[in-house]
Amino acid sequence: MLGGEDDAPLLGRRDAGRRAAEIAAAAQAHLDENQCLAVAADQVDLATAHPEITHHDAQAVALQMACRPVFGFAAAGGGGIVGFCSHAQTMTESMTQECAALYVVPTPLGNLADLTRRAEEILRSVPWVAAEDTRHSGPLLKQLGARARTLPAHQHNENEAAARIVEKLQAGESVALISDAGTPGISDPGARIVAAVREAGGRVVPLPGPCAATTALSASGLLDEHFLFYGFLPAKSGQRRQALEALSDIPAALVFYEAPHRVLDTVADLASVFGQRTLVIGRELTKLFETIHSLPLPEALDWLKADPNRQRGEFVLMLSGASGEADSGEGERVLKLLLADGLPTKQAAKLAASITGASKNALYDLALSLKG
Secondary structure (H helix, E strand, C coil), X not given: CCCCHHHHHHHHHHHHHHHHHHHHHXXXXXXXXXXXXXXXHHHCEHHHCCCCCCHHHHHHHHHHHCCCCCCEEEEXXXXXXXXXXXXXHHHHHHHCCCCCCEEECCXXXXXXXXXXXXXXXHHHHCCEEEECCHHHHHHHHHHHCCCXXXXXXXXXXXXXXXXXXXXXXXCCCCEEEECCCECCCCXXXXXXXXXXXXXXXXXXXXXXXXXXXXXXXXXXXXXXXXXXXEEECCCCHHHHHHHHHHHCCCCCEEEEEECCCCHXXXXXXXXXXXXXXXXXXXXXXXXXXXXXXXXXXXXXXXXHHCCHHHHCCCEEEEECCCCCHHHXXXXXXXXXXXXXXXXXXXXXHHHHHHHHCCCHHHHHHHHHHHHC
């Protein structure tokens, strides 16, 4: 029989255990269709039961609670506990029943540590993984201990892959969609698959995670309040320049992806179309030779050529947006000088825009009004 001051810690621990069990039982009745639970750490404070309860005691309760069949608990920093998604075995069972879904799972750009714990659980638990390149993704899945079967889902078979994935979902089997690196559907295969699943009435669950565009942009230092993600530009120079000219007046940072064998040509076209702007070059993000370098756009081509190593890897090119301030002053002054020298209207507007960073279309309209 308990009694006295020496028994207070034991009473506190028992009260804490009962309290945790009560909260767990109450929460179990309200699990969502994903069979996942999120309990804020400050909602279950084991330390309040008695001040002498230690972090070790909290972990002991957590280990006991982790044996529950639907969800588990882990010890939190302040003596509390926090609920997390069910273990792989239970998760696998739920993913082959009526809650089957297409999970859009981002994978690391180059550092395996960037894979989230939730992504790991999904990849270990789903019966199927749709991969852009099954050979490329095989080592990742093996390292995670994933037993899922794989099916190819790349740009050349995306429609066929979508049909197979819809069949799997309709049969009650969940599928994880991954690309070689980054987030599927962002300049990678995946959009058609997601659209097909939605059209068929299936459930799509996106996971947050690695994306080269936002990773690079966060370290760019560009001051634009907005950005436009373009992705890969056309491979042919004429089409590429045409695409760039259509973007020249946008007052937002422009974000492009580029391959190493085209980066010199693309940067040359950027300088030709945009003139005086800031370019931030990101390459080999999250890898050993990661580079993020900011410089004036007219100097970028020479900087890349100065060292062949700077031309290696996958690139994110970030360009400062069009400046509205240049339109009213310097742009107009340069335009008038060029027109006075006899340049044709279109050529004068284009050259003035390249020199000052002003809007080419605005300068062209101004030139027409001046000549009229």
